[in-house]
Amino acid sequence: MKWGMLVMQSKISLVNKEIRKTILRSVGWVAIVHFLGLIFAIPLEILMTATGEQRQYIRAESLFYFHFEIQAVLNIGIPVILAVFLFRFLQVKSYSDFMHSLPIKRDSLFHQFALTGIVILIMPVLLIAIIVSVLYNPLNLAEFFTWTDIFKWIGITIMFNLLVFLAGVFTGMISGISAVQGILTYIFLLLPMGLLILLGYNLPFYLYGFADRYVLESKIEAFSPLVALSQVSFRPLGAIEISIYCALILILYGLSLWVYKNRKLEAVTQSLVFPLLKPIFKYGMTFCTMLLGGLYFGIMEGNSTWLIVGYVLGAMLGYFVAEMVLQKSWRIIIHIKGLIIYAGVMALLVFLFQFDFTQFEKKVPDLSEIERIHLSDNSYLYSDNEDAFFLSTADNMDLIRRLHKDIIANKNNNALSNNNEHAFIVYELKNGKKLVRDYSIDKKKFAHFYKLIHESDEYKRVTNGIFKVKEDQIEKITIRPYGPIEKKAVIVDPIDMKEAIAVLKDEINASTYEETIDNRDPLASIEIRQKNEKTVGLEWRISYKLFEEWLDKKGLLDQAKVTAADISYAYIVDTNDLEINFVQGYSYEEIFEQMSKLGRAIKVTDKKRLEESLVNTSVMDDGPYMIGYYYKADGSIEIKSFQAENIPDYVQQYFK
Template sequence: MKYKTSYFNMPMILEDFKRLWGLSALYFISLFFTGPLPIMLRMGDKDRSITYIVESFLKPRGFEIQGFYSIVFAILLSLLIYRYLHTINSTTVIHSFPITRKQLFHSHSVAGFILIIIPVLINMLFLLGLMVASNDGSIFYQEVFTTNAIMAWTGKTLLGNIIVYLISSLVAMVTGTSIVQGVLSLIFIFLPIGLGSLILVNLDQLVYGFAGIHSDVESFLLKIIPVTGIWTIEKIDISQILWYLILGLILYIIALQFYKIRSLERATDPITLEGLKPIFKYGVTFCSMVLGGAYFYSVIRVDAWLYLGYAIGGFLGYLIAEMLLKKTIWVFKNIKGFVIYSLIIMIVFVGIKLDFTGYEKRIPEVGRVQNAYYGNGSSHQYRYGEQEGLKKLENIELIRELHQEMIENKKEFMNMAKKRAYNTVSIAYELENGKKIYRDYEAPDEFVQKNPTIKKIFETMEYKRKYHNIFKVDTEAIDYIEINPDYIYQVNKSIKIINKDEIKELTQALKMDLLDESYEEHYSNIIPWASINVRTKASVEMETNDEKESKYSHIDVTWKKSYSMTAKWLKDKGYYEKVRVMPEDINSIVVGKVEKEMDRVYSAFELEKLAKDQTVKIKDKEKIEYLLTNQEGESYLGNSYYMGVYLNNGNKILGYISEEKVPREIKDALK
C-alpha cells in the first residue's frame, strides 16, 4: 500500500472525478449521438446507407465530427485538471498540501486517463451489443460491422485522445494561463503537418525544380501525431502504434520533469520556463514568416512579394511573441533579436538561391539510372507505382536531355510562368541503389506543346504503352465498354458494348490509334467526338464490396477526331452515328470573328447578342460536318473565330475554330 500511495493520492483522484465527471459524460453523449444512435436507428434498413453510417464512424477517412469532439474534450479535460497552475492563489494552496508534485502529476494523469477511457468503452459496449443483437450472418456483419472494426475504433480513439491529453498537459506545465494552454495545445497538435506543409510550399517557391508538394513528406508528417494520423489514415500498422505509445511515454516523462522544475511564482506568465522563452519567440517568428511568404506569393507570384511576405510575417510574429512574453505592447525597442534572426535567415536564403548543395543542377549519370519518368502535370502515378518509368537507354537519355533543358531555361521559365498559362513538367529517376529523385518544373504551355524533346519522348512506343492505361488491362477482364458523345455536344446518344469479340476488336482499334497518335494530335485543342469508358470486372466487384480496390476499375479513353481506326470500326459495326453528334442533329452553325469584347463570353447565346449581324449562318450538311470536325475548345492563346452550334433539340453550343481552318468563303463573307 505504501508503494501505491507514494505514486498516487486517491483523494486527489476522487476530487478530479467529482469535478469533471460531467465533461466525460458530455463526451459520451457526443460520441453516442454520432455513432451508436444513428446506427441503431437505421439498423433495420437494407440499403447501403447503414453501411455508410457504420463505416464513416468506425473507419473515418477524413477529419470528421468525432475527431473534433475528441480533440476538444481532451484539451478541455487537461485544461480543467491543471487550472490550478494558472492562478496564484490556487497553485499556492494545492502545493501547500503534504503531496509531492510527482504524486500530484501521477494522480491527475490517472484521473484524466480514466475519464477518457470510460465514455469510449461505454460506446464500445453499445456497438458490440447492437452487432450481436442484430447479426444475421450477412456480408455486412462479416466485413463492415465486425468485432475487429469496433475494437480497432476503440483503440484508435483512446490512443488519439490520450496523446492529445498528454500534449495539452505538457503545455500546461510550461504556460501560466489557460488561454495560452488551449491555443498552444491546438498549435502543437497540428504543428508537424502545418509547419511541414508551409516549409514545403516555401521551398517550392525558393528552389527551382523542388518536388516536395506531392512528396511522401506530408504523408509522414500526418502520421507523427495520432490525431492527424488516426483520423486521416484508414489503416494503421503496428509500427505506428508502437511509435504512438513511445510518443505518449516521452510526453508523459517530459511533462513530469517540467512540472518538477516549474516555478510557482510564474503563474499567469505566458511561458513559465525561462529556457523555453527563446524557443517560443523564434518559433513564432519563423512560423509567421513562412506563413506570410506563402500568403503573399499566392496573391502575386513575384519574388519581391515572397520576400516582402517573409519580412512582414516574421516581424509581426516577433512582435506578437514579445508582447506575450513581456505582457505589454511596448516592445518596439526590443528588436535586436529580430535583427540577428533576420541576418541568419538572409544567409540561409542566399545559400538556397546560390544552390550551394547543387540540388537544382543535379542530373544523375545515365549509368546509375534504372528507369526514368516524364509526366505532364504530376509524378503522382510514378511515385505510387501506378505508372512505370522508361527503361530503354535511349529514352532515359531523352529525359536527361529534357532535364538539362529545364535547368538551362530556369531564368526564362521562372519569369514566364508568372505571366502566362503553364504546365508542370515532372521528371523522376530511380537509381540503381533504389533511391528516387523527383523534380517538378513550371514551364509555359507553348514550350510543352512545341518542345522537340518532349515530342520524341511521347512518341516512343515504350512511353505510350506505359502512359495509356488501356495497354495495362487484359481484354478478358473487361466487362463492358460504354461510349457517350462528348459532354459539350448535349445530345442524347449512348451505346454499351458487351459482346466479347466486339470488346476485343474495339480495344485493338483504340490501341492502334493511340500508338499512331502524334504529339501534336495528343495536345490538339479540337473537341473529341466521344468519351469511351472501359469497365473491368474488378469495378463491378468494387461496387459490392468497398474494401476491395483495383487500380483499373474503369479506364476513360477519349475518341479523338484523329482516331481513324476507331472511327472505321464504329462505322463497320453500325455504331458510328449512335455515339457522336451528326450533321443531321444540327439545325445550323453560326460562325463569326471573335472581337475583343467577346474574349470572356461563355455561351452561344451571349455571342449571338454581341455579334449582331456580323455572322455567317451555315445550314449545308457537308459544311456542318467540316466545322464539327474542326471545332475547338477555348484556347489560352485566344481564339480567332467562334462557332454557335444550334442543335435540333434546342440546345446551343459555344465552340471555336482556328483561323487556318476557316473556309475562304466564310472569311470573305465576314469581311
C-alpha cells in the same frame, strides 16, 4: 515514531481522497459531455439506422463510419478541455498556493491529476464499446462490422485521446495562462506538419526542381496527430505510425512530470514560464508567418520581388503578434534589435542557398546508375497510381537525361507563365534510391525532346492501357460522345471488337506528338470493359480518321459522336463582345442568350459549317471566338471556343 508515521500516512491518504473528489467535481462534467456526445454519435445512430429502412444504405467498415465528424470534434476538443480545467490550479495563484501547501510531493500530485484525467477520458469510450457490444447480436451488426473493428475503434480512439490530452498537459506545464495552454496545444500538434508544408512550398523558390507537390503528397499527414485523426475513417494507420504515437504518449507523460517538478510556483499568469522558451516561441512564430507570407505573395505574384515583400510582411506580423502574446498586451515594447538580428540570419540563409552546396540543382544521374525513369506532367501519375508507367530503354532514358540537362541549363529562361506545364521526373536507381524533380516549363521550348520520347514505341506502349488488353477477355466496347447528348455506340461482337482494338492500336502507333497535344476536344471517350470487370479508357482523338472510317462502315458513326444532325443551330461571336462574370459565376444559357442578341453574331444552320465547327472547337476558354450549340433533342446548350490555329475560314472572313 510508528504512531506518527501512521498519522502522516492517514493524513496523506485523506488528502489524496479529497484531491480525487476535487478533481471529479471540477472536471466530471467533461466526462459526461464526452459520454453524451459519443452516445449520440454511435449507439443512437446505430439504433436509428440499423432498425429502419436506412439499414440498406449503411456502408460501415468501422465504428468511425457513424457521425465521424462528431467523433473527430470530441476526440480533438475533449482532451484539451480536460487538460486545461484539470491543471487549472497551475494558472491561478491562490489555487496554486493552496495545492502546493498540501503535505504531498509534486510527483505524487502530478500522478494524481494526470492518471485521474486519463481514467476520466477512457471511461466514456469503454462504456460506449460495451453498449455497442450489447446491441451487436440483437441488431445483427455483424453485417456491417466485426468484433475486431470494435476493438480497433477502442484502441485508436483511446490512443488519440491520450496523445492530445498529454500534449495539453505538457503545454500546461510550460504555460501560466489557460487560454495560452489551449492554443499552444493545437499549435504543438499541428506544427510539425504545418512547418513541413510551409518549407515544402517555399523550397522551390531556392532549390530549382524541388518536387514540392510530390513531397507533400507523401503521407505527411502522419506528422500531425490531429490531421491523422481527421482521416482515420478512410486512411488506416500503419504499425509504425501507431508505435510512434504510443511512444509519444509515454514521452509526453514523462516530460510533463519532469517540467512540472522544475517549474517555479511564481510563474503563474505568465504566457511561458521558462525564459528559454520565450525566444523559441517568438522567433519560431516569426519564421512560420514569414514562410506563410512568402508562400502567398510568391505564388500569387510569381516573382522574387513580391516573394521578399511577403517574407518581410509575414515576419513583421509574426514578430509583433508573438510579442503581444508574451507581453500580454497590444501596447508592446518593440525589441527592434532582435528583429534586426533575425532578418540578418534569414538574409544569410537566403544568400547561402544561392551556392547550391549540395549540387541539388545540377544533379542528373549517369545512365549506368539508372534502372528506369518516370516522365509525366503530374506527380499524381506516379505517387497515386498503381499502374505508374516507366521508360527503361537506353534511348529514352538518355533522351530524358538530355531533356533534364537542357531544362537546368535554361533555368533563368523558364519563368513562370500561364502557359507553363510541369515536367515531373523520377529516376529509380539501381541502388534502390530515387531522384525526384519537378519543373515548371514551357513545353514548346523542349518540343524536340518530347516529340522523340512520345513518338517512341516504348512510350506509346506503357502509356496506353489498350496494349495491355487481351482480346479474348473483352466483354464490350462503349463509345460515348462528349457533350450534353444522350447516345452511345456499343460493340459486343467478338470479331468487331477485335477489329476495333486493332484499328485503335494502329491509330496510336501512327499518331505524332503534335496530334497528341492537339488542343481540340476529342470526339468521344472509349471504354473497353473486360470480363474481370476491369476497364481501360482512352479518347477518340480528332486525328483517328481510320477509326472513324471503320465506325462508318459498321453503321455506328452517328451514335459514336456528335454530328450536325444533332444540332438545330449555333451562334458564333467574338469573345470580346461577351460580358461573362467569371467571379460570380455564369451559365451556358445566359451566355447563349447574350450571343443571340449580339448584332455581330453568326447564326450557323448549314450542316457542313456545323460539322466543320464541331471538329475545330475546344472547351470554353479564352479563344478569340466562341460558339454556342443548341441541341435538337432537349434544347440543351453547349458553349465552346475556337483557338487561333483552328478558326474556320468562314469565321475569319466574317469578323475581318
